Amino acid sequence: MNAKPETDYDVIVAGGGAGGVGAALGAARAGAKTLLVEKYGFLGGAATNSQVLAYCGFFQQGKKPKKAVGGAGDLVLDALKILGSDPDAYCSETTGNWIILLDPEKVKLALDRVLLANGVDILLHTRVAAATRTANHIHSITLAGMDGRIRLSAEAFVDATGDANLALVAGIDCRQGNGKNQFQAASGPIRIGGLDADFVIERQVIVKAFEEYNTAGCKFPLTRHDGGIYTRVPGSSDMWWLMIDFPIQDLSSSSFTKAEIHMRAAANEYVAVLRENVAGFERAYLIQSGPQIGVRESRHPAARYDLSANDIRTGRKREDGIARAAWPMEDHSRPGNPVYEPVGGDGYAHIPMDCLRAKDINNLYYAGRVIGADPLAYASIRVMGTSFATGEAAGVAASMPNADTDQIRKQLSNGGSII
Template sequence: MSKTFQYDVVIAGGGTAGVAAAVGAARAKAKTLLIERNPYLGGEATHSGVSAFCGFYTCGGNPVKAVAGVGEELLKEMESLNSESVDYIISATGNKNINFHPEYLKCAMDNVLEKEGVTCFLHTRIIGAKTKDGEIKSIQCVDDEGIFQVEARVFVDATGDANLAHLSGADTLWGDEEGNVQAATLPFRLSGVDISCDLTPEAVEQAVIKAKKAGIQHLTREKGFILKREGSNQVAVLLPSVMPTGLSSQELTKMELDTRRQVLYYVEAFRRYLKGMEQCELTMIGPSIGFRETRRIKGKSMIKAEDVLNRKKCEDGVARGGWKPEIHKDTDKMATYMDVKEGSWFDIPLGALQSDNIGNLYAAGRMISADEAAFAAVRVMGTCFATGHSAGVAAAVQAEYGEADIRKIRAELDRQGALL
C-alpha cells in the first residue's frame, strides 16, 4: 500500500521561488513540505548555471532595493558560508545585479529550510493531482521506492513550468497570443580566464563573428553575457540558445542536445578569438537548459504591460517588481528592453498569484499571471524570491483561516521583512 503524507501547505519546486515560499509558509506557522525533483535546491540558479540575480534592485541609475525578506536572508546565509560567494556589481547593461556562487547557494538553501523546520523531499517527481469541487485534494508523487500520496490544504506551484497547475487542470497559458515564448539558454562555465580583459557583450560579438567567418559552426547568439566574479578566473557564459516548442521528453531532449553541442563550438571560438580566453577550460555545462518562459497560470488578475511601465501601485500588492521588460525573442540576438523610470517599482497583486479556477492553488516565480511584456519583467530571479515569499505566506493564511485575507497576508509579509 502506498504511503500518504499530510501537510498544511505543499510547495512544488525548490528553486528561488519555491524555497522562499516554503520559508514564508513555515514562518507563518504552517506545516510545510517542499518537493523537488533534483538532488539539490536552487532551480535555474544552480542546475542551469545562471549565477546572477536580477531584480533585487530597481533598474538603471539610482537603484533602490525592491526585494528583501527571504531573498535577502539567503544572501546573508551565503555570505556567512563564504564572504566571497556574493558580489554586488553593475552589469554591462547598467543595472545593479548580484553575482553569486551556485554551490554556496545550494548549501545556504539547505540551511535556511532546516532552520525553519521545513520538510524537504528531494529526488521526488509529481505525477498526478486529484481535484474535487475546484480544489486540489492530493498529489501523487514518485521516488525510487515507488508511488506515494501527499494531502494538503493549500498548494503552491513553483515548478517554473506550471507542472502542478497543468496536472491539476488549472487554466494555463503558453507564451504570447500566438504561442511564442522567449528563447531558452544553456549556460556553461569556464576556468582559466583573464577577467581583466574585455569580456563585454560587444567583445563577445566581435569574437563570435570572426569565428563564424572562419567556419566554426553551431554558433547561434552572437552577442551575450559573460558573468564574472572579482578575484576568480571562472566565468559563466550565457550564449547557446534555442526556441522551446514544448515540454515533452522528446522536445526537451532535442533542446538539450542542440545547446550542449553549441557549447563546445563557443569554447573553440573563444580560445581563438577572444582575448583573455586563450587558456580557458570548460568546467561545467548546465547541467540543465535554462528556460525563460514556458507555461504560466491564468490568474484571478493579470499584470499588464502598462502596469509595469507605469510602475502601478495597488492596495492588494504582495510584492515589488523592480525589473523592466527584458524580451528574448530571437536565438541570435540580444534582448530588447522597454525602459522604465529609474529607481521605481510596480506592485504585484495577490490575484496574479492565484489560479482562476483552482481555489487552493497559488503560483510563484516566472509562472505568475502576466501578459507577454509584463511577464518579461516579473520572471527574473530576484522577483521570483519576492513572489515565492508572498505565495507561501498567502497559502499559510488560507490554510489556517480558510480564505486569503489580504490584510492578514500583508501583515505577515511585513512581519517577515518583505518589502511592500
C-alpha cells in the same frame, strides 16, 4: 495554523527554485507545517540547474541600487553572506542594471541551511507527478521519488515549478508562451575555466572572433552578436558566459532533447573558437554546461489576474499589492536580441495577490515565474529576486486560508518583505 488531522501538511510547495524557496519560507514562518518538493538533488532552480549566476530584481534600476525585495529573499542573502558570498548590488557591465553575483555551490548550501533552520521539510529527488481534485480544491498530490510513488495531502499547495507542472497535472488551463505558440528563447549559460585572474576580457575581440566564425559555414550559427553577457564567477577566475540562445518550438520532450543536444555541442564548439582565436583564452576549457538548458518560458496557468505590461510601464501601485516588480521587461522573444523596457513611475510596480491565485482552485497558489502575467509583464516578473517575493507571498497566503489581503500584507510586513 494547525493541520487538520487528516492532512499530511498544511502547505506543500512544488519546486525548489527562488519561488519555491520563498514560498516554503513564507509558509513555515507563518506557522504552517510545510513540505518543499524538488525533482533535482539540490535546490536553487535556474541558479543551480541552469547556471543562471545572478539574482536580478532585488534592486530597482537607477544610478544607485534601491532595494525592492526583502523578507525571505534577504534570509537567503544573509545565509549566502555567512558562506562568504558578497550579496551587495553589482552593476552589470552589459545592461547597467543592479544584480547579485552567485556561486552556485554556495547557493545550494545556503538554501539547505535557511530552509532547515526555518523548519521546512524537504524532499529532493522527488517529482510531483499527479494530483487529485474536485472542481475547486486540490486534495492530494502524488510524488514520484526514490521510494516509488507516495500520495500526500495538504490544506494548500503552491506551484513553484517554473513550468507549471503541478497546475498541468491538476488539469488547469495553461497558456503556452505568448499564447501564439511563441516562447522567449531558451539559453545555455556556461562556465569556462583556464583564464588568468588578472586577464581583462575584451568584448570587441570576442565579437570579432564570432563574426568570423558565423560567416565560415559554421555548424552552430550564433543569433547573439554582442559578445553575450559575461562576468567572473565569484571566488574564482572562471568566466560565466551567456551567449547561446535557442528558440523553443514547443513544449514536447523531443524538442527539449534537441535543444539540450544542440546547446552542449555549441558550447564545446564556442569554447574551441575562443581558445583558437582570442588571446588570453589559449588554455580555456568548458567547466560546465547545464545541468539543463535554461528555460525562460514555458506555460502559464490560468490566474485570477494577469499583471499587464501597462502595470509595469506605469509603475502601478495597488492596495492589494503583495510584492514589487522592479526588473525591466527583458524580452527574449527574438533569440540573441533581448529588448529592455524600463519600469515606469517610481521604479517598481505592485504585483497584486490575484496574480498568485489559481483561477478556479481555491487552495492552489502560484509562485515565481508561473504567476499570472501577460507576455511582456512576464519578461519582468520572472527574475529570481521577484520570484522570492511572490514566493513568500504565496506561502503566507497558503498558510492563512481565511485571511484577506490586508492580513496577508501584514504578515509579509512582519516578515520584513518590502511591499
